[in-house]
Amino acid sequence: MSQVDPHKLELVTADGISFSIYLASPISRMIALGIDLLLILGVQGVLIVALSRFSLVSMDTAQALIILGSFLLSVLYFMLTELFLSGKTFGKRLLGLRVIDARSRRLTSSQVILRNLFRVLDMLPFFYMLGGVFSLFHPRFQRLGDVVADTLVIRTPPQALPLPEEVTQRKYNSLRSHPLVEGQLLRICSPEELLLLTEAIRRRESLDPSHRVELFSEMSAYFQKRVRFPRELTEGVSDETFLLNLLDSLTRNQREL
């Protein structure tokens, strides 16, 4: 494993093929932590309210359950989510972060337990000061718990299979001159419809020609029912071209980010 860019780690497979993983910055980790802590606080609040009702039966039992529940939640939340959600707490999941073994092997339970027990030290003297400052100066942005457990936190933005070149390199798309229609399309089109459209475009070469024409005709009719397109956008344009234009409009903003 070698390091060139401070945020980038190069990994080499057994066949000598190299690829990169991207380290999470201390700031993004801090935001993920903030989300997790808010979540823990929220659940603790719910727990306290729920168990307080139990105090009518036994005040002692209710208090004991609140103390134990809050403690277990604060200790086990990070461990269980990282263990069972592939190294992602809910905060990390929202920010596209993930804990991995520093040698890119499978994360073991002892690593997860240790890195999370070390939060006690990392959070000294207040709000992760020690761990935060340490990770800022560490070449791989590890906090103390990461060093002991030999773990890294990396960025794993959702990577979808790239769109065909006909979409990404599209020069002429009549829809682009109708921003209102594009806006309406973006509002109305569901993720499932977008996926369907993407897959149809991606796999069109493998379709039988007659089925291809039939499928694109049906899909074109479907989208024209969903959104009212001006006639100049649909007239004289093949169904396939129309759908390519649609896909370009639906994904352009995302691609340009």
Place this chain on the structure above:
Amino acid sequence: MIANLSRFIERRTPLWEEYEALLSRLEQDVALRLALDELQRLRYLHESVAGDLSRIQSVSSDPPSEQYLESLLARGFGYVHDGRRRSKGLSWLKAPLCFAQVFRANLRLFLLVFASLLLGATFGGIAVTLDPGVKEVFLPFPHLLGDPSQRVAMEEEQTSSVKGLEQTFAAQLMTHNIRVSILCMVLGFLGGVFTLVLVFYNGVILGAICVDYILAGESRFLAGWLLPHGSVEIPAILFSAMAGLVLARALLFRQGRLSLRGRFRRIRGTVVTLISGVAVFLVWAGIIESFFSQYHEPTLPYTVKILFGLTQLILLIAFLCFSPPPKEELP
């Protein structure tokens, strides 16, 4: 050689999607064990994707495809290149044996921690003998600052000082003691000095209390009060300090050619085994302290309490020294 990138991507997409689906299955179910043919398929798909990435990188620049394949390889790398045998996890029966084995393997560190506790207790005891006023400096518990005989008389008048609040008290004890033991363990990362200081300080408190009660002629009360839970709680704190010293040893002392990372990797299982055992001991100690230790004569004879505490201590020592080694490899 890729003549037409679009066609290449289109042709290889089913393979990439199959690999992605297999990875998603593995990520969603951490306990999933693939069959041999699935494992072979996973390896084949991983190598195919790596090969495709290499081809795309060598012939053209297509960042989206590269990023996508890199993300797939990053997700799958650990599953394919991890040569470690996957542990089935220790059974409830074998985990304690493993704890005892780890304890025996690091006995010297335990003796060092124990010496620190004894040193602190001696210091605390001598200090209280020479000047009873130091109790106010050493003891953080207001109910222990007064005259021991007065407290004993008061405690014996009532059934229990925590009557009706046993469960809350037990929960507070468990959570507080587990927090302290975790702190004691992680402080080992700072060279072990703070771990030993923490144990020494606990020794000072223990020594001061013991001598104070012995001098007041309340030895039976003291033994009946402390032994039932102390026979588990004090060793548990010492085990956590031991885990801290295991960390400190890995940090400070070279072991052959092993790097610091390698040394930490080697002791990870030991530390987790020790601290997991500590948590179990402290839960038990919390229950005993709350539901048993706080009841005194005439409700509960001191002899019963002392015998209970001594039996527990002997059983603990016997378990640590004589339990058979587990069949599994040490963590």
